[in-house]
Amino acid sequence: MSATLATRLLHWYDQYGRKDLPWQHPRDAYRVWLSEVMLQQTQVATVIAYFERFIRTLPTLRDLAAADEDTVLALWSGLGYYRRARFLHRAAQICTEQHGGELPRDFEALNALPGVGRSTAGAILAQAHGLRFAILDGNVKRVLARYHGIHGHPGESAVERQLWLHADTHTPTSRVADYTQAIMDLGATLCVRSRPRCGDCPLAGDCVAYRDDLTALLPSRKPGKTIPTRATVMLVLRDNQGQVLLERRGPQGVWSGLWSLPEAADPEGAWRIAQQHAQIDDAQALAPFTHVFSHYRLNIEPLLFDRAKAQRGIADDPHLRWCSADEIGALGLPAPVRTLLLQINDAG
Incomplete structure (x- = not known):
């Protein structure tokens, strides 16, 4: 065919392309960047609601840089791959410190930011500034x-x-922003x-x-390759006011830095840990479920310890806290943990 790939693709885009995505209005660098990071492992239909919530709370790069990590992770909760959110947060702070509070227009400087990479840098420069960079x-x-x-x-x-x-x-020399959206749309639709x-x-x-x-x-x-399976017992310690004990995970492994439920290798270990944190009478085994990561399956067995009475000393531990339902909503929790707590709360 005589017409170039870009010409045919742009003609198709003019008729059928997606032109009403929330990050296109306005299509500035911050909104493009946020959408690109969110879309790295997630479908557009899922991302839209998360994007709109995120941008309402943190409408500018400076707002993101100034936010605390719990706020960022809470807004990200449910999208998974939480390292993306941490990179986003750190990159915003670097831009504030080194680039006047804006994403740089220089490719090398942009590519050097945490979590950006060649394709994301190209997408930002192409869509926000119309510069000729491939994705x-x-x-x-x-x-x-x-x-x-x-x-x-x-x-x-x-x-x-x-x-x-x-x-x-x-990649053409003109209409680069439209072409970039067009080739992504073609692959997605x-x-x-x-x-x-x-x-x-x-x-x-x-x-x-x-x-x-x-x-x-x-x-x-x-x-x-075969995906291994692991197992854990999650402790749901709930006091008479409906507060649940959460534990901030360490810097390594999955869900690093997120607030989650204490865990044990088996029910006996769960009892020992529960008794360290609270006075308890009995436990109720809840329905087990499986959460699938990219590299393994996690079989989760929840144990509910209701009417728990907090032991002294928890208030002095920065990695443990009793949280109400409203407080839980403002924290970054792994999606399956948040879902579990919502189900328990709805059940009373």
Whole structure:
């Protein structure tokens, strides 16, 4: 086909592209950056509500930089991958300290911020400032791998280099912001992982995967490996006022730095820990459930210790606190823990 990929994609975008996403109005650097970080492992439909809540509370980069970590993590709670939120917070502080409270327009300075990286930096500069920088998020990788017939997992360095080369080649010199949104939209709405809508795609005419019936095989999947399973017992210590004992997790491991429930390896250990923190009479085993991380499954067995009476000394421990339902809502909690506490609260 004589028209360039960018020309066809922009023509399609003008008719079918998404133009009413909340971070597009206005499409400034802070809003683009926040949306890009939120979208790294999450679908647009899920992100919109989180974005709007976040931007209402912290409408500017300076507001984010000045916020305490608990506020940031509470706003992020439910999106997962909490390291993204911490990087976002730290990057905002660096921008305040070193860049006048704004995201830098220089690619190298932007790329050097915690959690940004090449594709996010390119997306910010392209969408907020109209500068010619390519992006290569998951949707774009899928589009380009199929269009050019590139085999191999996109996470492999050699494959990624090929994809970056094509991404840069196709990025136009004008309407860069629209093009960037267009290629992401194409991957999110038509060139999806399963059952892509090739009949509606503006690039189908010279797409290698479509031509050679390879859409189910490209991009190549990551080599599979067995996901291990772990188990834990979560202690729900609740006093007569309905307050629940929370414990701030350490700096290492999953949910690092979040407020969560005390944990034990088994029910016997749970009793020992519960008796260290409160006077208790009995425990009620709640329905177990499983939470799936990217690298393992966690089988969770909750134990409810109702009418617990706090032991002395907890008020002096900065990593332990009794919290009311309202206080819990203002803290950063792992999504499954927040869901569990809401269910217990609703049940009375």
